[in-house]
Amino acid sequence: MIGAQGFKGKSIQASLLAKSFGSIHALREVNLEVGAGEKVAIFGPNGSGKTTLIKVMATIMRPSSGRLHIAGMNPGENGHDVRRLIGVVSHNTYLYDDLAVEENLAFYGRMYGVENVKARITNGLRRVGLERRSRDRVRTLSRGMQQRLSIARATLHEPPILLLDEPDTGLDEAGQAQLWEMLTSGYADEPTVVMTTHNLKLGMSLCSRWTVLVDGEIVSEVAKENSSSESFQALYRRYAGAGT
Amino acid sequence: MRAFRRSIDVTPGLGRSFVAMGDGLTAAISISRAAVGPPSFFRQVGAILWKDLAVELRTKDILSSMLVFGLIVLVIFNFAFELRGENLILVAPGVLWVAFVFAGILGLGRSMAQEKERSSMEGLLLCPVDRGAIFVAKMLGNLIFIVILEAITLPIFAAFFNLPVLTPGVGLIVVLGTLGFASVGTLFAAIAINTRAREVMLPILLFPIIVPVIIASVKATAFVLDGKPWAEIWPWVNLLIAFDVIFLAVCFVTFEYVIGE
Amino acid sequence: MSAVSGKGGVPTRKGDNLVNILGFVSFLLIAASMYMGLVFAPEEAVQGPAQRIFYVHLPQAVGSYIAFFLVFLGSIFYLWKGDVKWDVLARSSAEVGVLLTSLVLITGSIWAKPIWNTWWTWEPRLTFTLVLWMIYVAYLMLRWASEGKQGARYAAVLGIVGFFDVPIIFLSVFLWSKGLHPRPAGMDPGMLAALIVSIFAFLLLFTYILIQRWRWETSKEMVEEMKLKLGR
Ligand SMILES: Nc1ncnc2c1ncn2[C@@H]1O[C@H](COP(=O)(O)OP(=O)(O)OP(=O)(O)O)[C@@H](O)[C@H]1O
Ligand SMILES: [Mg+2]
Numbered sequence: 020m021i022g023a024q025g026f027k028g029k030s031i032q033a034s035l036l037a038k039s040f041g042s043i044h045a046l047r048e049v050n051l052e053v054g055a056g057e058k059v060a061i062f063g064p065n066g067s068g069k070t071t072l073i074k075v076m077a078t079i080m081r082p083s084s085g086r087l088h089i090a091g092m093n094p095g096e097n098g099h100d101v102r103r104l105i106g107v108v109s110h111n112t113y114l115y116d117d118l119a120v121e122e123n124l125a126f127y128g129r130m131y132g133v134e135n136v137k138a139r140i141t142n143g144l145r146r147v148g149l150e151r152r153s154r155d156r157v158r159t160l161s162r163g164m165q166q167r168l169s170i171a172r173a174t175l176h177e178p179p180i181l182l183l184d185e186p187d188t189g190l191d192e193a194g195q196a197q198l199w200e201m202l203t204s205g206y207a208d209e210p211t212v213v214m215t216t217h218n219l220k221l222g223m224s225l226c227s228r229w230t231v232l233v234d235g236e237i238v239s240e241v242a243k244e245n246s247s248s249e250s251f252q253a254l255y256r257r258y259a260g261a262g263t
Numbered sequence: 264m265r266a267f268r269r270s271i272d273v274t275p276g277l278g279r280s281f282v283a284m285g286d287g288l289t290a291a292i293s294i295s296r297a298a299v300g301p302p303s304f305f306r307q308v309g310a311i312l313w314k315d316l317a318v319e320l321r322t323k324d325i326l327s328s329m330l331v332f333g334l335i336v337l338v339i340f341n342f343a344f345e346l347r348g349e350n351l352i353l354v355a356p357g358v359l360w361v362a363f364v365f366a367g368i369l370g371l372g373r374s375m376a377q378e379k380e381r382s383s384m385e386g387l388l389l390c391p392v393d394r395g396a397i398f399v400a401k402m403l404g405n406l407i408f409i410v411i412l413e414a415i416t417l418p419i420f421a422a423f424f425n426l427p428v429l430t431p432g433v434g435l436i437v438v439l440g441t442l443g444f445a446s447v448g449t450l451f452a453a454i455a456i457n458t459r460a461r462e463v464m465l466p467i468l469l470f471p472i473i474v475p476v477i478i479a480s481v482k483a484t485a486f487v488l489d490g491k492p493w494a495e496i497w498p499w500v501n502l503l504i505a506f507d508v509i510f511l512a513v514c515f516v517t518f519e520y521v522i523g524e
Numbered sequence: 525m526s527a528v529s530g531k532g533g534v535p536t537r538k539g540d541n542l543v544n545i546l547g548f549v550s551f552l553l554i555a556a557s558m559y560m561g562l563v564f565a566p567e568e569a570v571q572g573p574a575q576r577i578f579y580v581h582l583p584q585a586v587g588s589y590i591a592f593f594l595v596f597l598g599s600i601f602y603l604w605k606g607d608v609k610w611d612v613l614a615r616s617s618a619e620v621g622v623l624l625t626s627l628v629l630i631t632g633s634i635w636a637k638p639i640w641n642t643w644w645t646w647e648p649r650l651t652f653t654l655v656l657w658m659i660y661v662a663y664l665m666l667r668w669a670s671e672g673k674q675g676a677r678y679a680a681v682l683g684i685v686g687f688f689d690v691p692i693i694f695l696s697v698f699l700w701s702k703g704l705h706p707r708p709a710g711m712d713p714g715m716l717a718a719l720i721v722s723i724f725a726f727l728l729l730f731t732y733i734l735i736q737r738w739r740w741e742t743s744k745e746m747v748e749e750m751k752l753k754l755g756r
Contacts, residue, residue, distance in 0.1 A: 458672065459670070472685060502695060509688055517603070
């Protein structure tokens with residue numbers, strides 16, 4: 020069984036999460052609950068704290084205060100177990116320029132202790148359309164290809180929770196259309212997804228819950244079935260305009 | 264319970280299955296087919312180290328800059344101190360170690376900057392890996408690079424100044440001195456990279472702390488060159504060993520607090 | 525959870541009074557120790573009047589060691605417990621410690637000039653103090669060069685590393701050069717009395733400075749916290 024059905028509770032529970040850098044308050048009192056298998060989109064203007072929120076949930080940034088539970092576990096105590104459940108795609112690709120495509124994946128495979136690495140690498144590369152380039156150095160790939168590889172990297176260990184920070188960065192039209200396919204085609208059960216993007220259309224079509232983050236606070240949360248994309252876009256513009 | 268889990272955290276690879284009795288994790292394991300069992304501490308150290316060495320083997324970024332810099336230091340000191348005749352044996356060990364330490368600092372800074380540049384340190388932090396394993400791998404990588412630098416510089420130094428430095432005694436001192444220097448250096452490089460004025464921060468933090476390493480290494484090297492009996496050299500070697508042991512442990516434990524934001 | 529606890533650090537009227545009394549008492553004692561050191565204690569036979577600087581020099585040295593130990597304690601507890609008050613203790617102590625080592629170096633040079641006929645010599649205890657001074661100046665620079673909790677963690681790590689280094693530096697510097705520091709051989713009772721009074725007086729004064737610094741930093745943390753609560 021793959022997928023998030025295994026947990027009884029929520030995949031992500033964040034309450035009163037705050038993060039400040041010196042005197043800059045990137046996040047203030049964020050409350051967010053994401054159920055197993057749920058897909059949540061986070062929209063917000065530049066500097067509103069989206070990346071910070073994703074990094075805190077991905078356990079690579081410590082929150083200044085507040086509580087965070089991933090699959091019922093506290094990352095501060097069960098860091099390893101939490102991290103094994105998470106895959107992150109962001110505008111940083113986390114790839115090594117001077118290693119070949121397959122070497123990058125092999126490295127992460129070893130770090131996660133993935134079994135059958137060879138087969139999984141081949142699979143992953145096929146999913147993102149890079150099987151022909153497996154011997155090339157990452158340096159020689161275009162930006163969009165690197166983003167594709169980054170998707171293969173993040174899903175190599177088949178994490179039930181995907182945290183995506185502008186995963187569409189650099190992807191061409193076909194790539195954006197296939198984004199979901201590339202991310203989740205290896206899964207038997209739907210993974211939990213939290214994603215940020217500046218592409219409202221894309222985010223709205225992929226996710227079933229739409230939230231707006233402004234100035235480090237979630238100011239609006241809308242379920243897909245309760246709203247039309249037009250009215251949400253209008254709502255978003257109001258917030259985004261006021262936020263900056 | 265909390266303390267119990269923590270204690271497991273510091274013994275990587277051991278007993279993690281005990282934690283599996285916790286409710287969240289049982290679920291977690293049943294749902295993740297791909298990642299079966301945690302890779303051991305040493306496998307992860309090996310993976311990171313392999314990655315660093317492979318990258319360096321292709322770019323030669325760190326080694327080449329360290330090497331050129333080390334040679335320049337030797338040449339400059341030759342002019343500054345008139346390294347000939349009488350004062351040679353007095354000054355030469357100091358010159359050698361200043362070259363090692365300066366070039367080493369350059370390498371420490373570069374290797375951490377590489378992790379920072381493309382945020383690859385974040386990629387490492389995402390992995391289910393002990394922060395101590397990251398420290399050990401980075402430290403070993405730095406140690407290997409600096410020792411290679413030293414292995415190339417020593418014969419050149421011997422030729423330049425006609426001094427018999429290619430002996431097992433000097434080799435031992437060099438490795439012991441470099442180990443202490445590399446362990447504190449790795450820790451501080453991780454700090455300095457995230458500060459203002461990062462280039463100057465590393466030497467400012469590192470030099471005062473490694474004063475004992477510098478004193479002991481220079482003295483011991485000088486004694487060996489002077490043909491002093493080992494009875495006189497041992498106190499210095501012991502000091503180096505003490506420094507290495509203490510700071511390997513201290514840096515290993517504190518490293519987790521200096522990475523990530 | 526909150527950074528600044530409602531207890532301990534909050535400056536209150538009552539606390540003010542106690543601290544003021546402490547300040548006043550330490551002021552009186554310093555005056556007394558000046559009298560004891562400069563007038564009451566007999567003149568040293570060999571060194572003459574220069575020896576009297578010893579009555580401020582030694583207390584400063586003792587005070588700086590205590591301050592650096594407090595940096596260490598504050599750092600350990602900060603990393604362990606994560607409570608800002610420990611960080612405040614560490615950073616206040618580091619400032620006081622650097623101030624004191626600076627004074628130790630200065631009074632030491634003033635003393636060395638007539639006695640050894642030089643402002644500076646690479647004598648082990650002087651060298652040791654200088655290295656110590658460099659470590660904790662680096663500590664203060666690190667605080668300046670980094671921010672927020674990350675900066676506090678960095679500083680704490682340096683506070684711990686630095687402290688573990690102290691005995692090794694001491695050993696290496698002493699092995700490195702044989703010392704010519706004066707040894708307190710057979711002290712006159714009058715001198716001893718003056719010394720004890722001045723150590724006591726200076727320690728009270730340092731405690732007073734430390735507490736004031738600590739209260740100031742704590743208030744600053746509280747203001748930050750309130751700003752955060754108010755949303756800007
Ligand atoms: N490492 C850092 N140090 C200091 N401030 C930071 C840091 N990272 C983020 N910030 C600040 O935190 C705030 C939120 O930044 P964040 O990157 O989370 O925004 P974002 O919503 O992802 O923006 P974008 O849409 O541009 O990606 C900004 O004001 C930013 O300046
Ligand atoms: Mg962002």
